[in-house]
Amino acid sequence: MRLPLLTVLPAALLAPALVVLATPAHAAPGADHEMPFPCGQEWTGTTRSNHSPSTRSIDWNRADDVDDPVVASAPGTVTTANATSTKGYGHYVVVDHGGGESTLYAHLNAVTVAVGQRLDQAAQLGTVGSTGNSTGAHLHYEQRASGSVQTAWFGGAEFVYGSTQRSTNCVDVPLAANMIGGAPAELVVYRREARSQFQVLRPGKAPKVRRFGTATDEPVLGDWDGNGVANIGVFTPATATFALKLASGRTRIAFGAAGDQPVAGDWDGDGRYEVGVRRPGEAAFHLRAADGSTTSVPLGASSELAVTGDWDGDGRTDLGTFDQSTATFTLRRVDAEGVVWTAQVQFGEPGDLPVTGDWDGNRVTDVGVWDPATATFSERRAAQPTAARATTARTVFGRPR
Ligand SMILES: [Ca+2]
Ligand SMILES: [Ca+2]
Numbered sequence: 533m534r535l536p537l538l539t540v541l542p543a544a545l546l547a548p549a550l551v552v553l554a555t556p557a558h559a560a561p562g563a564d565h566e567m568p569f570p571c572g573q574e575w576t577g578t579t580r581s582n583h584s585p586s587t588r589s590i591d592w593n594r595a596d597d598v599d600d601p602v603v604a605s606a607p608g609t610v611t612t613a614n615a616t617s618t619k620g621y622g623h624y625v626v627v628d629h630g631g632g633e634s635t636l637y638a639h640l641n642a643v644t645v646a647v648g649q650r651l652d653q654a655a656q657l658g659t660v661g662s663t664g665n666s667t668g669a670h671l672h673y674e675q676r677a678s679g680s681v682q683t684a685w686f687g688g689a690e691f692v693y694g695s696t697q698r699s700t701n702c703v704d705v706p707l708a709a710n711m712i713g714g715a716p717a718e719l720v721v722y723r724r725e726a727r728s729q730f731q732v733l734r735p736g737k738a739p740k741v742r743r744f745g746t747a748t749d750e751p752v753l754g755d756w757d758g759n760g761v762a763n764i765g766v767f768t769p770a771t772a773t774f775a776l777k778l779a780s781g782r783t784r785i786a787f788g789a790a791g792d793q794p795v796a797g798d799w800d801g802d803g804r805y806e807v808g809v810r811r812p813g814e815a816a817f818h819l820r821a822a823d824g825s826t827t828s829v830p831l832g833a834s835s836e837l838a839v840t841g842d843w844d845g846d847g848r849t850d851l852g853t854f855d856q857s858t859a860t861f862t863l864r865r866v867d868a869e870g871v872v873w874t875a876q877v878q879f880g881e882p883g884d885l886p887v888t889g890d891w892d893g894n895r896v897t898d899v900g901v902w903d904p905a906t907a908t909f910s911e912r913r914a915a916q917p918t919a920a921r922a923t924t925a926r927t928v929f930g931r932p933r
């Protein structure tokens with residue numbers, strides 16, 4: 533239940549984007565899972581009579597599957613990230629989905645997440661391997677409730693053990709930036725596909741679509757060339773590499789570590805955006821300056837998500853975090869004397885994903901959220917993001933999960 537002070541629903545924003553999709557009938561209890569592989573990939577899931585710890589476990593394979601990405605089948609919090617064991621499950625990850633439900637991903641080669649980290653659905657957590665008690669590369673996968681392995685369900689249907697299925701783990705990731713026209717930010721979704729799509733919402737027109745990145749890349753928007761309008765980019769978490777799209781082509785920047793989350797901002801205020809990462813295991817940002825040097829800024833907890841924006845309107849991008857369990861932003865700014873201030877703003881509902889952008893074009897970045905269940909953006913509109921007086925504008929855009 534949302535209780536905004538005042539709700540503003542501009543017809544021009546709502547009308548072109550309002551899409552009603554049929555809701556599939558979900559008979560499975562608890563969380564809605566998709567296959568633990570990127571959108572569009574086909575995998576065969578088998579079990580056997582002596583499958584440990586349960587015949588309800590799934591062994592996933594496809595041709596040449598060693599080092600293929602493994603992604604979260606539903607959003608959750610990482611509770612185990614074992615990258616050292618040579619026995620049993622080998623290197624494995626457990627994701628807690630709440631309500632006593634969890635998923636387990638075993639025999640991984642690489643583990644690219646940290647304990648405590650909040651993981652979005654379809655976000656990469658590691659790669660397929662053959663570590664531990666395994667005789668060949670495969671993903672051992674379990675859906676658990678109250679600690680015991682359950683029959684697996686994907687996309688609202690009970691899994692047929694022994695079948696080959698195509699992953700529909702094809703979620704949208706919400707974003708915003710000034711992509712076109714005047715200063716106000718446009719709403720954007722990154723649709724995870726084999727060739728992902730950036731979709732930019734335009735009032736009264738079909739969304740502008742740009743294909744860039746892959747299903748396991750993480751999207752990032754920034755004004756790489758300093759012309760006042762944001763460009764698209766992606767970060768490949770397995771290799772810690774940015775690919776930034778420019779009018780003249782693309783730039784690659786190796787920065788950060790495997791499993792980092794990308795951020796972008798104009799850290800020095802020269803009008804051109806730089807990149808950075810937030811490392812969940814350290815609960816710290818690492819910002820890259822134009823000369824390649826790095827500044828580290830601890831902020832928030834491992835479970836919080838990174839946000840960026842110019843909260844004070846001084847032309848330099850500031851940092852923040854979003855606690856998805858309480859829907860609370862922590863916004864950090866540094867004043868002219870170099871003193872660091874943080875302020876907290878509660879907005880949205882638990883489970884929402886954070887989105888920041890300058891909704892009104894006053895050069896001060898505002899906060900917002902996207903509700904994955906309804907694909908609804910809620911923009912908190914205020915003179916400053918921490919101002920008590922605010923209105924909420926809602927826009928349905930993207931694909932509900
Ligand atoms: Ca704009
Ligand atoms: Ca800059």
Ligand SMILES: [Ca+2]
Pocket residue numbers: 841842843844845846847848849850865
């Ligand atoms: Ca600032």
Ligand SMILES: [Ca+2]
Pocket residue numbers: 889890891892893894895896897898914915
């Ligand atoms: Ca603003």
